[in-house]
Amino acid sequence: MSEAVATAPDQRPAAGQTRRFVVSRLKPGDLRPRFDDFEVVVADWTTVLDVLRDIRVHQDRSLTLRYSCCHASCGTCGVRVNGKEVLGCVTNVAGLGAGPIVVEPLANTPVQHDLVVDMRGLYEGLQPPQRPLVRQSERKRADDADRDGAAEFVRFEDCIECGLCLSACPIVGTDPRYLGPAALAAAWRVAQEPRGADPAAVLAWVDDEHGCWRCHSSFECSEVCPAGVDPAGAIMALRRELTARKLRRLMGLGRRVDDE
């Protein structure tokens, strides 16, 4: 039996704090980004994305930004807030401390306009692993016989292709040939759960000076990842796997990675 239908709310919460937002702006043809100041009234649960949408609707319709799901599932609202990579939709303004809040586009990729960046680098990196968009659900069931013999359940991959990791990585910032945390994490996923893809080919692909060995352990990728992918852990796991295979081969116990 459902409860009474919610009454229609009539207006936004009146009480709130005015905060200053400094937003990076750039349009095609501009040589340098500029910063625009906006003052916005925020409430307890207001997110950075709420603010940016509010600015667009009430103050400057020419502000361009990407967003879609509003709950960290689509990965399109990535920005840097006070220097740190976040998804605007789950970043609470109240948690950002005092002072002006600086919003910039993600780094290490060309800015197309305002807060919208070129995502092709991310997608090109994700191509070679041919990563299937599914993973085995963590919830193992003791008795799966009821499920028509299916012993596992597959769900969408954790990685939401947001690109925060690439923006935060100091090596992506200096080495254009580095595969990057997103692609390497995807490669590790394939190695763990091949699901039809070829793990040997993927391992050979990352076993390169610009692959998993290029990482210098700043761990920023895992710090900023909003989806719990832990790319740094994946990179170290790839190294462990490659090292173990190499040792086994040296001791005559295994075959070369690309023999499989």
Added chain:
Amino acid sequence: MSETPQAGRLPVAARRRGIRGWVGLRGRHLGAAAFLMNRVSGLLLVGYLYLHLGVLFLLTRGPGSWSSVVALFKNPYFRGLESLLILAILVHALNGLRLALVGSGVGVSHQKVLFVAAMSVTAVLIAAAAIAMFTVG
């Protein structure tokens, strides 16, 4: 369609951050601080090698140069530089141990704790070294 500039003409600010991404710690965490410290200490150590060669060269000018080199070693500014050298060695070596472990896939989820431990040991040892440096001889 809109006329957007070619990739080559996009401002550098719009593309890779370069070294600014190593040095700028705003919004970054402990791992990035460790990353930066390893690079700085590494550069200091490389610089030290040249200084060391320079100092050794002073000794090639015959037995008379011995006393002047020893006097140099006792110079407080020099002792300060030597302390800095020891600090760089400690930071680089102890963090390096952390990197060797973590890079082999061991203790990855404890990387922050390992860094704090490495820096704690560094702090203790540099304190001892500095005391020795400035009080002995």
Added chain:
Amino acid sequence: MAPQLSPGHVVVIGGGATGAGVVHDLALRGVRATLLERGAFTSGTSGRQHGVLHSGARYAVSDQESAVECIRESRILRTIAPGSFEENGGLFVALNDDDMGYLEPFLQGCAACGIPATVHRRDAALRLEPNLNPAVKVAVEVPDATVDPMRMVFRFLATAQRNGADLRPFTEVTGLVRHGCTITGVLARDYLLERDYELGADIVVNAAGPWAGQVGALAGVSVPMRPSPGVLLALNGRFCDKILNHLHKSGDGDIIVPQRRESLVGTTSWVVEDPDDLPVPEDHVAMMYREGAKLVPAVASATRRAAWSAARPLVGGGGAATGRELSRTFQCFDHKQPDGVEGLVTITGGKATTLRAMAQAAADVVCGKLGIAVACRTTEAVLLPHTAYYDQRGEQR
């Protein structure tokens, strides 16, 4: 290879699920089409939904027309967008005697609509979903599926783009150009180059969802939209693998959808005039927690990841208080009758599960008006992956 593009030009306003479906259908028929969206694609409302590919069971008692559409379209979408759905299924959960009273009509409704339904007794239900309220009496399993809404719509966009459609996000329509009784184009504001321009069109398709009324007003026609937002709550933690519904007449907070490592609880419903600036009332959020906890007790102690409002594009006459009474099937208006305006077609209402059918209806009307006798192929054409959208965009948008 792109099909031969027709000499006629269609401008589609609104880059959500509906607009994306329409340009895809038109592009497959070789019709030259331009899609205009004021923000990023799916940012209007389509991206914000819980992400359920409806089997139709939810409407099997109250709206059988919708239910039949859903089961048919959900099967088509699985064919044309393979890999876009978690085949997790949905459970309709009866928690008390009132719910049990609804069981028979529910099963009959599913049977009448051709929706496969399997009844699980309490123990089997708890084995399937251990986090379910232990008071569960029965749970009916139906072929619902979890979908990532943004990515699914982007498959339509990527395919349309490959087939020659011109996709222009960050371009807002500020006016419709009208000569006498005929719409001859749109006035567009490009937010990249910060300039206004006129874009000629033989037909303009209004696919602006909750904003369809505002777009209609630009042409001086009335589109009876009743934008109906609801609050959704994303909790940290994946509490179920199946989509959990409370087995009762549609109400608030009676669905929990697993989305990766989150559980989405929804939703409420009220009617607004302006779909911009939707509030997220905290009492609705509190209700989501309460209602969600009835299905899954662990919800009560779950932490909040996000809470947001999304407007349903409901269409219909006046008098609806909550929006739940309005039909959820779609409507396609050719404004020639009764408004006497030529060159404008509105496609609105509906839900994401039926986006392909909505697009077909609109494209059929458009092609009829343009005298293009090409049949719809969207039931068979397999869509490109969403990643293909970025392959082709180059440095543009």
